[in-house]
Amino acid sequence: MLELAITRRVGGFTLDVALEAASGVTAIFGPSGAGKTTLARCVAGLERPDAGQIVLDGTVLTGPGRAVPPHRRGIGYVFQEPRLFPHLDVRANLLYGAPKGTDPGAVARMLDIAPLLARRPAGLSGGEAARVALGRALLRAPKLLILDEPLAALDRRRRAAILPYLERLRDTGTPILYISHAIEEVARLATTLVLLRDGKVVAQGPVGDLLSDPEVAALLGPDQAxxxxxxxxxxxxxxxxxxxxxxxxxxxxxxxxxxxxxxxxxxxxxxxxxxxxxxxxxxxxxxxxxxxxxxxxxxxxxxxxxxxxxxxxxxxxxxxxxxxxxxxxxxxxxxxxxxxxxxxxxxxxx
Structure with missing residues (x-):
């Protein structure tokens, strides 16, 4: 369970959010500039809120007088770009940050990257690199996985090819915070939907209930409904x-x-x-x-x-x-x- 109530001011923009995210995929959805990435970075410890607290599984990660470093939060983070180490092969990239003695085989097979273990990142396609980044985050055995628009840099064909792997990732049981501005990704993956606009939560609840609500459809826009x-x-x-x-x-x-x-x-x-x-x-x-x-x-x-x-x-x-x-x-x-x-x-x- 992730529980947070935070504010964070960046220039003229203020993030003021309170939400809870349980098991499954909680999608943070909204247009560019809504505050999605700022929220994700605060949860991961890459930015510190001005006020409030963040609690994961009963442990206060951020609060008055407390800020757990990012590497001790038990959170896996996948960015828009894969950010693989070019001098390491796929196997070494997968195992970077994983507990000692971890076997990457099961995750590599789940993501269909087992044949790529000996390759360097320069020899991977965009979709293959994205799957390696997903595998690396998962092998850290995180308490929470943050996917920050992981498909945003891919074209429609590659996004369609990666989505089934994200469905497999969802089915592993690892709680996921999924940041996106693509409603088709949210509809396919999410358990819970949090709609963010101008730094505030304007709707949240089970994804099926919200997507069939005309009031929420008005917030999404007619083309997204x-x-x-x-x-x-x-x-x-x-x-x-x-x-x-x-x-x-x-x-x-x-x-x-x-x-x-x-x-x-x-x-x-x-x-x-x-x-x-x-x-x-x-x-x-x-x-x-x-x-x-x-x-x-x-x-x-x-x-x-x-x-x-x-x-x-x-x-x-x-x-x-x-x-x-x-x-x-x-x-x-x-x-x-x-x-x-x-x-x-x-x-x-x-």
Whole structure:
């Protein structure tokens, strides 16, 4: 358990945050300049707050008259850049800072870098170097792992290749503080979401609850809004994956997973079409009966709808004009239409 309540002033910016992070992945999400990295550096001991305290597993790391040095905090830190030692091979980089006698084999196999142990960093791709940095932090057996936008320096293709390894890392049970401004990473990895803006926490809670909340969607921005759905793979046919979810049966294209496997799917609000009558003659294969649970209008032409379907929730982004012309209102029964190809590979995780 990480508990903190701190303030930190840097120039004209003030970080004023109180939060708790338990097991699993706690994602600190927000735009550039929100204070995410400053928060992470304070937890790691690389910066000292002006006031407040930081407690990890009952031990005060930072507080009045106390500041545990970074190397004694039991925290692993992965930066945006891998920061590998160029004169050491991958094996030596992995073992740097690890307890004496540590065997890197299991972690190297988990991250698929076992064949690279004899290489120097200069011979690694960006994705390989990122995995080595992850392995090095994990081999220190940390009480807490901080990942500070570890994929920010990678292009979309390499990010998509690394995300499955971060899912494996999450499943090791090591508590993770994940710093990001990429909502698809948060949706795939996080247990808890902390939304940071202008140095303050504006929302925090279970990631699925927050991402399906129209109020939070307004804070994220219309392009980032999308509900998180968890499901079990029922099978596949003709390139379509069949998922049993709280919404009902969904079909998704372009994704592979074994029957019985559990997956997460982020369905973007802009990809959901709403109809007042059941549509017919459509190519879209996902047509779900829903009820409008909430409508939230913004300053612009858009309106965010929360749709309850079965035991699940969706978000839909419509224009204000469409809402008025269709006579949509809270409590109304409608139909939600989702294209099978509307879900990106980046939006489906294990």
């Amino acid at each position: 999308g509900a998180l759905i968890e499901g079990v793979v029922a099978g596949s046919e003709a390139g379509l994956l069949r998922l049993d979810t709280a919404l009902g049966r969904l079909e998704v294209a372009g994704v592979e997973a074994p029957p019985g496997g559990k997956v997460r799917v982020r369905i973007r609000a802009e990809d959901v079409i709403v109809a007042t009558r059941r549509p017919e003659g459509l190519s879209a294969r996902n047509v779900l009966p829903c009820r409008i649970a909430a409508l939230r209008g913004g300053q612009g032409p858009g309106v965010m709808l929360r749709l309850d379907a079965g035991e699940g929730r969706l978000l839909a982004r419509l224009t204000r004009r469409s809402v008025e012309e269709m006579g949509l209102a809270e409590g109304q029964d409608v139909w939600a239409v989702l294209k099978t190809s509307g879900v990106s590979r980046m939006d489906v995780g294990r």
